[in-house]
């Protein structure tokens with residue numbers, strides 16, 4: 001399983017110790033693409049972007065994000081980058097878990113809390129937790145994952161299989177007619 005972990009960098013590094021615990025636990029389930037987010041030698045200045053500056057970080061991370069099976073984000077420390085990553089992940093229908101600690105005294109953005117869908121197989125979940133229960137919260141999340149959750153597709157198909165079949169047939173017929181009329 002490919003896991004993309006989101007955590008604040010330029011938004012503030014106060015929670016780096018909890019990021020380390022999360023990444024360590026995530027590594028028992030699969031490959032954590034963004035392990036560096038938990039490294040204590042990365043400061044609020046961000047990675048040493050020797051390669052090609054911020055564009056290289058952005059393009060690399062978006063490529064990882066799109067290839068990930070599941071996204072786990074620690075959202076207690078507000079971060080533009082994490083918010084952006086979550087928005088891009090929602091747009092392509094990724095399975096997302098957001099972790100928030102109410103003990104921080106912060107109030108989570110409505111654009112994160114309000115994105116939660118409450119159906120049984122919800123793609124976007126917000127989980128409140130306290131530090132001592134972080135491993136258990138992750139265990140519960142991963143043990144409830146179903147194969148359907150693990151989509152790597154960039155295309156979100158919203159219709160029922162039957163509706164999609166009808167749409168495909170109509171599309172093929174239109175294409176055929178266009179080709180035929182183009183020939184005469």
Ligand SMILES: O=c1[nH]c(=O)n([C@H]2C[C@H](O)[C@@H](COP(=O)(O)O)O2)cc1CO
Pocket residue numbers: 005006007008009010011012034037045046047048057061079080081082085
């Ligand atoms: O140096 C970096 N490396 C990097 O991978 N990121 C990505 C991963 C994090 O989940 C997210 C953090 O965003 P921000 O720096 O705005 O807090 O952005 C962000 C930065 C710096 O903005």
